[in-house]
Amino acid sequence: MNLGILMDLFILFAAGILGGAINSLAGGGSFIVFPVMVFSGIPPIIANATNTFAACPGYLSGAFAFKSELLAHKKELPKIIAISLLGGIIGAWGLTQVSADGFERVVPWLLLFATLLFIFGGQLNGMLKHYALRGTRATHILNWSLLGMFFLVCVYGGFFNAGLGIILLSYMALAGYQDINLMNGIKLLASAAVSIIAIVLFAYDGLIAWKEGSAALIGVVVGGYFAARISRHLPQSWVRSFVIMISIATTIYFFYANYT
Numbered sequence: 001m002n003l004g005i006l007m008d009l010f011i012l013f014a015a016g017i018l019g020g021a022i023n024s025l026a027g028g029g030s031f032i033v034f035p036v037m038v039f040s041g042i043p044p045i046i047a048n049a050t051n052t053f054a055a056c057p058g059y060l061s062g063a064f065a066f067k068s069e070l071l072a073h074k075k076e077l078p079k080i081i082a083i084s085l086l087g088g089i090i091g092a093w094g095l096t097q098v099s100a101d102g103f104e105r106v107v108p109w110l111l112l113f114a115t116l117l118f119i120f121g122g123q124l125n126g127m128l129k130h131y132a133l134r135g136t137r138a139t140h141i142l143n144w145s146l147l148g149m150f151f152l153v154c155v156y157g158g159f160f161n162a163g164l165g166i167i168l169l170s171y172m173a174l175a176g177y178q179d180i181n182l183m184n185g186i187k188l189l190a191s192a193a194v195s196i197i198a199i200v201l202f203a204y205d206g207l208i209a210w211k212e213g214s215a216a217l218i219g220v221v222v223g224g225y226f227a228a229r230i231s232r233h234l235p236q237s238w239v240r241s242f243v244i245m246i247s248i249a250t251t252i253y254f255f256y257a258n259y260t
Helices: 003-025 030-039 044-065 067-071 077-097 101-132 136-159 164-175 180-204 210-231 236-259
Strands: none
Touching (some): 030 210, 044 210, 067 180, 101 164, 164 236
């Protein structure tokens, strides 16, 4: 193995550490790992699938660090996992069937929507709750709408992993979650389920660059676990502010990457 390949693998490892930390704290770590993979010469579609492979253990290790928050809401977990798996396999299948060029042009707008939803999701959720209190039928409509939205987010994650964490956090703000640590735990658990099922399909179709992905994967595990443990001891307002900053930064990045 020559020096150039070793250097590429080391850079991917370092990008994985940073990306895993960002995934655990806020989501958006793919905007570190994915571009580095492309710059190292991996075709974009394969880089997208390989990024999903590299990110998955970080999701798992990060979710483990939030196990106490997740276990306190264990009745919700089977439904979350089932919907995540179903949405993930549908999204991954879509990536294997359709060129991602057109979709990548839409990604910045999706991220802009997700960022605004996370910032103002609490106020919007209050309005929706007020509507739901008008009657049982309205409550059922709201609950099914939120369930459908979660499914669509998971489909998105199976198709294009970048930004999944931010959109999941935005969804949870809209759904009424307020504990940022619980939100991060559910985000990581759902992201892991979406990624696991997508990886199976990507591997079957030969879309994963295993050597490069493994270098990033090791870094993601390290960065994701330690960042998740640290974030549990930070004031929630700090973590929320960090989420908003990462959301804005990643949205600007995608607008720049796709429209300049």
